[in-house]
Structures are given as structure tokens and as C-alpha cells.
Amino acid sequence: MSNERLMPAEFSKRHNMKVATDVLIYTVRERNQDNPRKVPEKQLQLLMIQRRGNPFKGAWAIPGGVVENTESVDAAAYRELKEETNIDDVYIEQLYSWGDEKRDPRAEESPDNRAVSVSYMALVDSEKLDIKAGDDAADARWFSVEYTSMAYTLEDGKGNILGKEYDYSLTLTNEDGVEPITCPALVKVKHIIEGAAIRTEREVVNSDGIAFDHAMIIQYSLERLRNKVEYTNIAFNLMPELFTLGELQSVYEILLGKELLTPNFRKKMLSVNKLVIPTNHKKTEVGHRPSQLYRFNPEWFIKNV
Known part of the structure; x- marks a missing residue:
């Protein structure tokens, strides 16, 4: 195996796929601060952009973009963060890489459209924000996040435990406009026991108004965030x-x-x-x-x- 280091564009050319970043930008805001008719309520909120073109035209997506040949994947994430929030001195961490061959419907038309995305999570103080939609987005808005889960034990019918399954219900809501925007999704996560190892499978069961596999990416980020609150700053x-x-x-x-x-x-x-x-x-x-x-x-x- 070669130890040469490929830049994103070189990797894409050799493997017929794009490398992209998706940056989940979280803050705590007053849910109804833009609606004087309702009492403000502090909630965790996530920045989403509305897609201008196909696929998923009009749906809401995590801000992101293709990694340029002249930058690292980390640099691309920082660039996206700066472009969307106009700040760059905030907490950001890499989460996970998403590479399912069916995550972008355009890949069915041509393998050149296949995209591997590296997701990042940024946490920002709402007082520092200056949000704007990029050139490829029709709109950018903050969505409050509601997140619940139900757990089930996986068995083989003979009393043997195979693992554990979680159904995560996710609802994104924006109430800044005349009519509220609600985007619900259900994400299934299976942790399957294989000897001493645990294999995890994730699936978007249904998603209304959230583009691509972004409901699954959001669910994973919330799981990571909730776990890290207990033992970090x-x-x-x-x-x-x-x-x-x-x-x-x-x-x-x-x-x-x-x-x-x-x-x-x-x-x-x-x-x-x-x-x-x-x-x-x-x-x-x-x-x-x-x-x-x-x-x-x-x-x-x-x-x-």
C-alpha cells in the first residue's frame, strides 16, 4: 500500500468521488425571539440552509461544500464555518465520515457524483453570530432541535441477545417566519454484538424536509454532544x-x-x-x-x- 498523501481533488479523481465537509453549527438561542407574540424559550438550535437546486430542492441541509484541491479537509470545514457565521475562533471538532454509495441520488446517474462527507460540529455563543446564506443556498435559518429515543433489545428468537437497537425521533422547527417550518425524521441505530466487538449500523427510516442523509448526521452529532457534556467542558x-x-x-x-x-x-x-x-x-x-x-x-x- 502506498504511503503517499493525496490531496482531496487527487483522491476524487482517482476514485471517482468528491470529498466534502458538512459543518453542524449549534448554539443556544431563545426559540421565539423573532416572534413578539410568543414567550421566548431557550433551546439548542442548529443552523440549516435551504437548498437552491436539485437534488432535494427546497429541503433543508447542513451547511457544507466540496473540499478544494488547495486545502485540507480541516481547512475546508473552517472555511465553511467562516462563510456561514462570519466567525472562526470557536470550538469545532471532527465527528465522522459518511460514505454510503447511495447517500447522494446523483451517484446513480454517474459515479463521478458520488461524495464522501466528513462531518464537523461547531459550538458558538449566539451573541457572536452573523448568519448569511451562501451562494448555493436559498435561505439560512436556525432550527430548534427536539430529540428523543426508544431502546430495544435485539434477540434471535431463542433467548440469545444479539445487540441493542435505538429509534431516535428528531424534529427540527423554525418559527421565525409567518408559518412555522417543521422537519421530522426517524433514525434507527443498531449495535450488533460480534464476539468481543460491536458493529454499529445507522439508517434514516424516514425524513421529511431534511436533505440527503443529514438526519442521520444530526442524530450522531447530538449523541456525541450529549455524551461529552458529562465529562468535558x-x-x-x-x-x-x-x-x-x-x-x-x-x-x-x-x-x-x-x-x-x-x-x-x-x-x-x-x-x-x-x-x-x-x-x-x-x-x-x-x-x-x-x-x-x-x-x-x-x-x-x-x-x-
């Missing part, structure tokens, strides 16, 4: 530099999908994990006592990473 990438503990707890609850006991959360942040440190600033809100403002503790990173 990833949630702080969705926070401003200074914040109250109440604001931080709200973000943790949104990411974990459950309510947390306030005394336990404060103890974990301040004394057990020591993830935050107090500042000399306080937040003054009308009708409320001034609240202590905190910031992320960089010493936690030095000790734990």
Missing part, C-alpha cells in the same frame, strides 16, 4: 465569557435533555469539579437581586486534559 463553548450559574445550568439541562437539582449542580461546578470561578462582576436584572457572574476555570483544563 464542552458546554462552555455555548456560553458568553461571563455567566450566572443559573444560565449555565440551563444550558446543561438543554444538552442533557433533563432537569438538574440546583444544589447538586452548584456543588459540582464550584467544589467537586471546580469548572467555574467567581468574578468581581454581577448581573443586574429588573425585579431581581444582582446575580454573581462566573467564568470558566482554565486550571480545570490544565489538570484534566
Whole structure:
């Protein structure tokens, strides 16, 4: 096997396929902040673009594009992030590569249309954002994300356990316009036991309004995000530099999908994990006592990473 390093375009030419990046850009925003008739509600939101052309014309997709010959895959992801949000100093990580031969219907017409996509996840503070639709998109909007799952045990009918199956229900909703836009999807994930190894299969069972296999990519990113909240400082990438503990707890609850006991959360942040440190600033809100403002503790990173 050759050890030569191929640039994306050279790889594409040799293997009759394109290499692309898809960047999932998450933030925490007030769901109805653009609708004065409704009470704002903080939710995890995902940036989606509306496709201008076929296939999936009019459907909503994760921002992304083909990797250019003069850049690495990582550089392409950073470029897409900059083009869509006008910022580049935020948290971004590579998630997974998606290469099913049927993921792009254009591949049935010609193998030159086959595309392998490397997905990335970016977490941004909503106050820094300046969103715009790219030239290949008709529109760009924030969609709130609702995400639930049901688990089943896989058996062979003889009492032998073969693995585990999850049905993930995903709903993306945008309420910024006159009429709300709702995009539901069902993603099935099977974890199959093969000796001491676990093989995972993913499938989009149905998807309404979400292009390509992007419902599956979104589901995977949410699974990764929820798992990492428990043992990393990833949630702080969705926070401003200074914040109250109440604001931080709200973000943790949104990411974990459950309510947390306030005394336990404060103890974990301040004394057990020591993830935050107090500042000399306080937040003054009308009708409320001034609240202590905190910031992320960089010493936690030095000790734990």
C-alpha cells in the first residue's frame, strides 16, 4: 500500500468521488425571539440552509461544500464555518465520515457524483453570530432541535441477545417566519454484538424536509454532544465569557435533555469539579437581586486534559 498523501481533488479523481465537509453549527438561542407574540424559550438550535437546486430542492441541509484541491479537509470545514457565521475562533471538532454509495441520488446517474462527507460540529455563543446564506443556498435559518429515543433489545428468537437497537425521533422547527417550518425524521441505530466487538449500523427510516442523509448526521452529532457534556467542558463553548450559574445550568439541562437539582449542580461546578470561578462582576436584572457572574476555570483544563 502506498504511503503517499493525496490531496482531496487527487483522491476524487482517482476514485471517482468528491470529498466534502458538512459543518453542524449549534448554539443556544431563545426559540421565539423573532416572534413578539410568543414567550421566548431557550433551546439548542442548529443552523440549516435551504437548498437552491436539485437534488432535494427546497429541503433543508447542513451547511457544507466540496473540499478544494488547495486545502485540507480541516481547512475546508473552517472555511465553511467562516462563510456561514462570519466567525472562526470557536470550538469545532471532527465527528465522522459518511460514505454510503447511495447517500447522494446523483451517484446513480454517474459515479463521478458520488461524495464522501466528513462531518464537523461547531459550538458558538449566539451573541457572536452573523448568519448569511451562501451562494448555493436559498435561505439560512436556525432550527430548534427536539430529540428523543426508544431502546430495544435485539434477540434471535431463542433467548440469545444479539445487540441493542435505538429509534431516535428528531424534529427540527423554525418559527421565525409567518408559518412555522417543521422537519421530522426517524433514525434507527443498531449495535450488533460480534464476539468481543460491536458493529454499529445507522439508517434514516424516514425524513421529511431534511436533505440527503443529514438526519442521520444530526442524530450522531447530538449523541456525541450529549455524551461529552458529562465529562468535558464542552458546554462552555455555548456560553458568553461571563455567566450566572443559573444560565449555565440551563444550558446543561438543554444538552442533557433533563432537569438538574440546583444544589447538586452548584456543588459540582464550584467544589467537586471546580469548572467555574467567581468574578468581581454581577448581573443586574429588573425585579431581581444582582446575580454573581462566573467564568470558566482554565486550571480545570490544565489538570484534566
